[in-house]
Amino acid sequence: AQKVTQAQTEISVVEKEDVTLDCVYETRDTTYYLFWYKQPPSGELVFLIRRNSFDEQNEISGRYSWNFQKSTSSFNFTITASQVVDSAVYFCALSEPYSNDYKLSFGAGTTVTVRA
Amino acid sequence: DVKVTQSSRYLVKRTGEKVFLECVQDMDHENMFWYRQDPGLGLRLIYFSYDVKMKEKGDIPEGYSVSREKKERFSLILESASTNQTSMYLCASSLGQGAHNSPLHFGNGTRLTVT
Numbered sequence: 001a002q003k004v005t006q007a008q009t010e011i012s013v014v015e016k017e018d019v020t021l022d023c024v025y026e027t028r029d030t031t032y033y034l035f036w037y038k039q040p041p042s043g044e045l046v047f048l049i050r051r052n053s054f055d056e057q058n059e060i061s062g063r064y065s066w067n068f069q070k071s072t073s074s075f076n077f078t079i080t081a082s083q084v085v086d087s088a089v090y091f092c093a094l095s096e097p098y099s100n101d102y103k104l105s106f107g108a109g110t111t112v113t114v115r116a
Numbered sequence: 117d118v119k120v121t122q123s124s125r126y127l128v129k130r131t132g133e134k135v136f137l138e139c140v141q142d143m144d145h146e147n148m149f150w151y152r153q154d155p156g157l158g159l160r161l162i163y164f165s166y167d168v169k170m171k172e173k174g175d176i177p178e179g180y181s182v183s184r185e186k187k188e189r190f191s192l193i194l195e196s197a198s199t200n201q202t203s204m205y206l207c208a209s210s211l212g213q214g215a216h217n218s219p220l221h222f223g224n225g226t227r228l229t230v231t
Contacts, residue, residue: 004158043204045220047220050219091159103161104220106158107158108157
């Protein structure tokens with residue numbers, strides 16, 4: 001069973017539009033960690049954020065923000081005022097330290113294309 | 117900055133060949149990982165290692181083996197390459213115990229084509 005679902009395969013926006021990437025996860029652990037990674041065309045995945053299951057505060061970092069809702073098992077990612085440099089594949093991932101230590105479960109990824 | 121270097125960006129091999137993918141990290145990380153990335157499937161863990169000479173199977177280890185003789189180097193071996201192993205291979209490293217403790221640092225990937 002897929003532990004992390006990124007329902008959006010591709011999203012295309014015009015520069016300066018906001019874009020929200022959905023991530024829904026599934027776990028029975030009470031302690032777990034959620035991640036977002038960005039993979040630009042160069043291929044190297046870059047870590048964006050880690051959130052543990054006990055911290056439901058939303059987080060903002062520049063134009064990036066994350067909305068973590070345990071009630072709906074979602075960890076959505078919003079890019080505000082998108083730029084061409086935001087074009088990349090974005091992956092959501094789940095770590096379950098007690099039932100699946102060391103192993104990150106990745107979603108299929110969402111390809112974001114920002115057009116000038 | 118942590119640097120994870122994969123020896124080849126592109127490789128083309130024939131069915132049945134033995135293939136070595138090399139990965140080196142320069143930040144003294146304990147943990148190293150090999151993933152493969154396929155469209156629609158995200159990243160899937162092949163093998164990982166949390167110490168020199170230690171290795172653990174990931175989710176899809178069949179057809180692969182690994183070697184970690186030195187802390188900085190983690191090699192992925194395809195014993196007899198097959199066309200269904202055509203994929204993008206990503207190496208990663210991390211510090212500390214457990215994937216949840218620190219973020220993964222990835223290399224640029226090796227796109228392997230098996231013909």
